[in-house]
Amino acid sequence: MIMSDQKNIMKRPRTLTRIAAVQAIFQWEQGIEKAANLLIEQFLIHRISPDFHDETYIDGKTHIPNIPLFTSVVQGFVHRSPEIDTIIKSSLPNEWPFQRLDPIIRAILRAAVTELLLDNIEPPKKVIINEYIDVSHAFSNGDESVLINGILNNLANRLRKEMENKA
Known part of the structure; x- marks a missing residue:
């Protein structure tokens, strides 16, 4: 990522939050911590900085x-x-x-699909997809971004149709 993109992301709080969620899910896949509460606690204690720094990650921590x-x-x-993994698998091209x-792509897709499935009204699914x-x-x-975009758009359309059928 080029530096100007990095600076723009640093100014977007929800994007920073989503990056941290992807990192935590990546860590989960690596088997470092499988229990959600312990993973979150470990992340909040060891990986989160209480202070926001505009351009750097201090001591390997993020905000x-x-x-x-x-x-x-x-x-x-x-x-x-x-x-969630079943949903992702069903959205992948056969090949x-x-x-x-790649494990980081799996983590991005897992975080995105999870957020798309949350019962939140905000933000719209299109915003969530663009964020990821x-x-x-x-x-x-x-x-990878093209692949992620295709999978998430396919999934969002499927979810929308399922919601319409339930209504």
């Missing part, structure tokens, strides 16, 4: 301005991980098996 969103996404994923995805596409730029500089 999470929206702890409730962070907690909802991480807890939501850990508690519903088999369901892309789930395990072939921006988050993907923080971790990659290739075609």
Whole structure:
């Protein structure tokens, strides 16, 4: 990611929160901590800075301005991980098996799908998708963002149709 993009993300509190959620879910997959409450507690104690610094991560810590969103996404994923992984698998192109995805891409998709499934009215699903596409730029500089965009748009359309059928 180029420096100007990095500075823009640093000014967007929800984006910073989503980046932290992706990092926590990545950490979960690595088997470092599987219990949601312990993962969140560890992240808040060891990875979160109480102070916001405009351009740097101090001592490897970041600032999470929206702890409730962070907690909802991480807890939501850990508690519903088999369901969320099934949703992601069903949205992948046939030539892309789930395990072939890079672990950070899996973490981005897991966080995004979890947030899309939350019962929040705000923000709109399109905003959530755009946010996670921006988050993907923080971790990659290739075609991964295109893949993430396609999967999340496909999923959002499916979820919208399911909601309309329930109504």
